[in-house]
Amino acid sequence: MTNRFLILIGFLVGLMGCGNDKPPLDNPSQGSIIVAADESFQPLVTQLTEAYAGINPNTHFKVVFKPEQEAINMMLQDSARIVFTTRELKPNERAVLDQRKIKGATEKIATDGVALIINKANTDSLITMAELQRIFSGQIKQWGQLSGANQHSPITLVFDNNNSSNLEFVLKTFNIKDVTGLRIFTTHSNREVIDFVRKNPSALGFIGVNWISDSDEPLSVELARDLRVMGVSGKVNPTKRDDYFQPFQEDLGMQRYPLRRPVYILSRETHPGLGGGLINYIARDAGSLIIHKLGLWPRIPYDRVINLTK
The missing domain is CATH 3.40.190.10 (Periplasmic binding protein-like II)
Known part of the structure; x- marks a missing residue:
């Protein structure tokens, strides 16, 4: 009798187990x-x-x-x-x-900040938000139209993807609805943007700053090689170098870099x-x-x- 009872209990437990096939919930440590x-x-x-x-x-x-x-x-x-x-x-x-x-x-x-990167051969490493506005509205098309430019080739705007946060953020910042008239080139990643800019002196690339800002990470140091990170000014007519800021820690935290997010x-x-x-x-x-x-x-x-x- 006892054996039959134990078998019955085991059978019922087995049925209950068969109906509970959901995996256990995860938790903060597992x-x-x-x-x-x-x-x-x-x-x-x-x-x-x-x-x-x-x-x-x-x-x-x-x-x-x-x-x-x-x-x-x-x-x-x-x-x-x-x-x-x-x-x-x-x-x-x-x-x-x-x-x-x-x-x-x-x-x-x-x-975070969207970093503007240029080829090391391009010495024009300062730009204003007003100039960027005119670039994205199609009024400025050549590097020679910018103050301090050392080249006169067309500006190629380089982004990582058609649906990327970098592109969406910039277009929203400058209230741009139509990009059909702009010289825009898209790659497949932020790393490919970096590689494109390194090979093309006329390129202006837009990347997430964390790709190049970790000086202790060998990959970050390697990616930043042969590039310039542009300084951006929110002033219409900046008069000194200190009016421009790069997307690095202090200027992000103090809200001085204009293209922060x-x-x-x-x-x-x-x-x-x-x-x-x-x-x-x-x-x-x-x-x-x-x-x-x-x-x-x-x-x-x-x-x-x-x-x-x-």
Whole structure:
């Protein structure tokens, strides 16, 4: 009788197990999720996710780099848990999560800048926002039309992708609706923009600054070789070199560089999971040190406690 009872219990437990084939939920110290990110943030996102996985060995991030809109769509379609982006969700995108009763989360983690890069042979490394406005409105087409120019070839504007955050940000900044009359060349990545500019003295490239701002990273140093990063002035008629600023840390943090932009993490997570763990690490923990190391301005500086003893 006892044996029959035990067999019956085992059979019932087996049936219950068969109906529960869902994988266990991830948590901040265990599990695997997909992360989508705009390609301009590849160095930043790679270092942040690798650092988190390094201190939490039971976690894994599959990072997918896409143009910004495609990365956001991945998150909305539940193909990615979180996404690194330069903007918050638009009302129609927010509605997608609302329809599924997903509250989601938006966390600003840093201030970034779009860097303007030119070939080292081009010594005209200063430009104003007014001049950029005239370039994107088609009024300026030649380098020789800029003050201090040492060449007179056509200006080729180089971006990483037709749908990239770099291009969208610049067009929005200068309120440009139609680019059909502009000399624009698109590649497939920020790295390819760098390679194109290095080979073409007439090119003006637009990249995420984290690609070239980490002086401790050999790849970053190599990519910055044979390039100039332009100084940009918000003044219409700047009178001195100090009126121009580059997209590096202090000028981003002090809001002096005109082409600065926020960095957000957008999440669709519905439980205290691995995505939330990564966000907390970046926004409120040592992750801000990595942001700082990469030359960006972290939203919340990492507090360093120093004990002095006699």
